[in-house]
Amino acid sequence: MQTKTILLVGVGGQGTILAGNLLAMTAAEAGLDVKVSEIHGMSQRGGSVSTVIRVGEHVDSMVCDPGCADVIVAFEAVEALRAQQFLAENGRMFVNDEQIVPVSVNIGNFDMPTDVDARLKSMGAKLIPAGRIARELDSPRSTNVVLVGALSTALDFDEALWHDAIAKRVPPKTVDANLAAFETGRAAASE
Amino acid sequence: MDKQLLSGNEAIAQGAWEAGVRVGVGYPGTPSTETLESLVRHEDTHCEWAPNEKVALEVAIGAAMGGVRTLAAMKHVGVNVAADPLMSVCNTGVNAGLVILAADDPSCYSSQNEQDSRNYAAFARIPCLDAADSQEAYDMTRRAFEISEEFDAPVMLHETMRVAHTRTMTSATGRRDDVAPRPYADDIGKFVMMPANAVRRRLVVDARTERLVEFAEQTDLNRAEMRDTRIGVICAGAVYEHVREALPDASTFKLGLSWPLPPQRLAQFAASVDECYVVEEASDYLSLRILAMGIVLSTPCAGPLPLAGELKPASIRESFGVDAPRHRDAATDLPPRPPAFCPGCPHRLVFCELRRIKAIVTGDIGCYTLGAVAPYSACHSVIDMGASFSMAHGMELAGATDRTGRPVIGVIGDSTFAHSGITSLLGTVYNGGTGTLCILDNRTTAMTGTQGNPVNGVTLTDSSHKTGPLDNPTGKALDLVPLVRALGVDDVAQVDAQDAKAIRTALKAAVENSDQLSVIVFMAPCRLVDRTRRPAPAITDCRACGTCIRIGCPALGRDADGKAIIDVNQCIGCDQCVQSCPFGCIKKED
Numbered sequence: 001m002q003t004k005t006i007l008l009v010g011v012g013g014q015g016t017i018l019a020g021n022l023l024a025m026t027a028a029e030a031g032l033d034v035k036v037s038e039i040h041g042m043s044q045r046g047g048s049v050s051t052v053i054r055v056g057e058h059v060d061s062m063v064c065d066p067g068c069a070d071v072i073v074a075f076e077a078v079e080a081l082r083a084q085q086f087l088a089e090n091g092r093m094f095v096n097d098e099q100i101v102p103v104s105v106n107i108g109n110f111d112m113p114t115d116v117d118a119r120l121k122s123m124g125a126k127l128i129p130a131g132r133i134a135r136e137l138d139s140p141r142s143t144n145v146v147l148v149g150a151l152s153t154a155l156d157f158d159e160a161l162w163h164d165a166i167a168k169r170v171p172p173k174t175v176d177a178n179l180a181a182f183e184t185g186r187a188a189a190s191e
Numbered sequence: 192m193d194k195q196l197l198s199g200n201e202a203i204a205q206g207a208w209e210a211g212v213r214v215g216v217g218y219p220g221t222p223s224t225e226t227l228e229s230l231v232r233h234e235d236t237h238c239e240w241a242p243n244e245k246v247a248l249e250v251a252i253g254a255a256m257g258g259v260r261t262l263a264a265m266k267h268v269g270v271n272v273a274a275d276p277l278m279s280v281c282n283t284g285v286n287a288g289l290v291i292l293a294a295d296d297p298s299c300y301s302s303q304n305e306q307d308s309r310n311y312a313a314f315a316r317i318p319c320l321d322a323a324d325s326q327e328a329y330d331m332t333r334r335a336f337e338i339s340e341e342f343d344a345p346v347m348l349h350e351t352m353r354v355a356h357t358r359t360m361t362s363a364t365g366r367r368d369d370v371a372p373r374p375y376a377d378d379i380g381k382f383v384m385m386p387a388n389a390v391r392r393r394l395v396v397d398a399r400t401e402r403l404v405e406f407a408e409q410t411d412l413n414r415a416e417m418r419d420t421r422i423g424v425i426c427a428g429a430v431y432e433h434v435r436e437a438l439p440d441a442s443t444f445k446l447g448l449s450w451p452l453p454p455q456r457l458a459q460f461a462a463s464v465d466e467c468y469v470v471e472e473a474s475d476y477l478s479l480r481i482l483a484m485g486i487v488l489s490t491p492c493a494g495p496l497p498l499a500g501e502l503k504p505a506s507i508r509e510s511f512g513v514d515a516p517r518h519r520d521a522a523t524d525l526p527p528r529p530p531a532f533c534p535g536c537p538h539r540l541v542f543c544e545l546r547r548i549k550a551i552v553t554g555d556i557g558c559y560t561l562g563a564v565a566p567y568s569a570c571h572s573v574i575d576m577g578a579s580f581s582m583a584h585g586m587e588l589a590g591a592t593d594r595t596g597r598p599v600i601g602v603i604g605d606s607t608f609a610h611s612g613i614t615s616l617l618g619t620v621y622n623g624g625t626g627t628l629c630i631l632d633n634r635t636t637a638m639t640g641t642q643g644n645p646v647n648g649v650t651l652t653d654s655s656h657k658t659g660p661l662d663n664p665t666g667k668a669l670d671l672v673p674l675v676r677a678l679g680v681d682d683v684a685q686v687d688a689q690d691a692k693a694i695r696t697a698l699k700a701a702v703e704n705s706d707q708l709s710v711i712v713f714m715a716p717c718r719l720v721d722r723t724r725r726p727a728p729a730i731t732d733c734r735a736c737g738t739c740i741r742i743g744c745p746a747l748g749r750d751a752d753g754k755a756i757i758d759v760n761q762c763i764g765c766d767q768c769v770q771s772c773p774f775g776c777i778k779k780e781d
Binding site: 011012024025028033034035036037038039045046047048059060061062063065066067068078079081082084085086087088089101102103104105106107108109110111112113123 | 300437525
């Protein structure tokens with residue numbers, strides 16, 4: 001398998017790290033080389049965050065350069081636009097359709113862009129109502145796993161591997177809810 | 192053991208444990224922190240946080256001299272703090288193996304500067320190993336202890352953030368070597384660095400360096416990989432992975448031992464390729480040394496590599512004239528989303544008041560550095576750990592308040608105060624300073640992930656057992672007010688950092704007390720330590736004045752009419768906004 005680069009972007013606290021873990025575990029179980037690069041520290045206080053996962057027979061660099069992301073999963077819509085230069089030609093983009101207003105806007109120094117959805121659609125992004133899906137499943141904290149479900153449609157891994165990773169990684173009491181979130185996200189991406 | 196996905200830091204901890212390490216000591220600092228947090232979970236290894244990196248290295252030197260294998264872990268700027276003992280232990284050598292992890296942060300993801308710690312290895316003439324991924328970090332940690340003992344030298348293990356915080360497939364034995372403590376014997380000539388001994392030890396080190404160069408010429412830590420011989424690249428660490436990505440056909444000389452360098456092998460490699468290049472990150476560490484060997488280095492055809500910042504495959508491609516994949520331009524019209532004080536953060540109200548009184552604030556290293564950004568812009572210097580208090584004294588000597596009419600106020604956090612602020616305060620007291628200094632005691636080392644420290648008494652062992660961070664710490668907690676008093680400060684107050692009125696009163700009194708040094712300890716736990724949530728307050732009859740918005744809480748926004756609204760998902764019910772509303776429109780929910 002040719003090396004694939006997956007970029008997860010969002011806002012600190014949205015669960016990008018768990019999502020990255022699920023993908024990494026799935027790829028490792030499939031026998032692939034995996035590199036997962038995260039930014040810690042200063043960026044965790046509600047700032048923009050990103051995780052790069054690269055999978056393949058043999059992975060060299062752990063970073064994602066502009067034009068190199070085969071898949072981008074954005075946990076927040078404005079962060080999807082912030083990452084647009086990383087998307088490869090023919091790359092896929094899955095975006096949680098919710099927006100989180102940054103402090104810079106609340107205090108009046110900046111405005112939110114008004115055309116976020118249109119811009120995302122123009123670059124072929126698939127908008128996923130991940131937050132709404134998770135709330136409807138009565139499991140609002142599974143928003144990230146809904147998006148992992150969407151991501152799974154862009155990668156050629158056996159569905160059972162994803163299920164195993166979820167079962168191993170999430171708290172035992174929430175396994176069923178997260179499996180449901182995964183399946184619903186998977187279906188939403190295919191609609 | 193099966194292959195596991197380990198971060199570089201976890202791999203170093205695994206390698207250290209397997210190498211029989213019995214003592215691990217350091218000070219938290221991104222990107223090094225998880226190393227000891229991971230090592231402490233292993234059995235038969237004692238790990239602790241020191242108040243600062245100098246103390247950590249000294250503890251480590253003592254442990255190694257006492258006969259057990261020891262790991263000292265710190266971020267790059269921590270090596271500056273530890274430089275004093277480093278520059279002597281390099282001459283004494285060790286007894287049992289001593290490895291110093293230096294974790295660099297190119298592009299300053301969570302640091303105040305960008306520095307290549309390998310310069311310290313060269314300066315101190317100690318071997319330096321450079322890992323490119325977690326497997327190498329694991330393997331090299333094991334090798335580092337062997338090299339340390341074989342050459343009687345502390346060894347620097349160097350990594351960058353991309354190694355520290357990237358998880359890669361790693362296979363480890365999972366078995367701990369049976370390494371018995373080495374006997375301790377008095378050796379005054381070796382360990383007492385008074386002049387007569389120190390000059391002799393320098394000669395020992397020079398002889399050791401010769402042996403190390405011979406080792407560098409032989410070791411499999413360094414390796415030439417011949418591919419297309421038109422381009423040859425000398426590189427080390429994570430940069431090697433980027434070179435392989437960007438220039439897959441190029442021949443490479445990968446340095447796993449980055450001090451000392453192997454002159455013969457490098458010359459041989461350079462001679463075997465048409466053009467030889469050094470590719471390195473935010474540094475001229477390798478290129479200067481290799482040029483000094485008389486090796487001719489070429490400049491990439493499309494322009495030199497960037498001098499500063501993290502190196503990525505894209506910048507290597509660009510310099511070498513390799514086409515980049517087509518991509519969209521970055522969006523330029525998006526609102527920035529920098530990190531911010533969390534909802535309920537105990538630093539917020541203090542910085543709101545510092546902003547209101549237009550103080551000149553000498554700041555320090557920690558979450559409260561964010562006091563420098565909007566909507567506060569109330570922190571005017573950040574240099575290094577502890578500088579806030581010493582610099583406030585310097586500003587006083589410069590007559591800054593007299594000339595600007597603004598009070599100068601030093602602001603430091605609890606862990607940073609314990610790290611380097613106590614001596615700064617002592618200097619101010621000793622020299623008759625009369626300013627205002629604030630300790631923001633949020634009961635934890637927040638920025639690096641809520642580690643324990645001498646102020647809260649939580650030890651590294653406590654945190655490994657996942658007890659409530661502040662419940663029954665096993666360490667001795669430091670009571671700041673009596674300490675500050677004992678240092679000679681008569682005007683000391685402890686104030687609730689969640690009480691806006693009390694903050695205002697205390698700062699006013701301290702600033703007005705112009706002929707005496709004043710210290711205020713603002714205390715309230717970090718929201719990452721105390722996660723108590725109360726109901727969000729209710730807003731009624733909002734007049735859209737925007738005052739509450741200016742406290743900069745991520746949970747506060749405005750509706751289309753400019754009226755305040757609360758995001759109940761983010762709100763933790765701290766009531767900071769309740770205190771900020773001049774019209775009493777935001778009310779606590781009981």
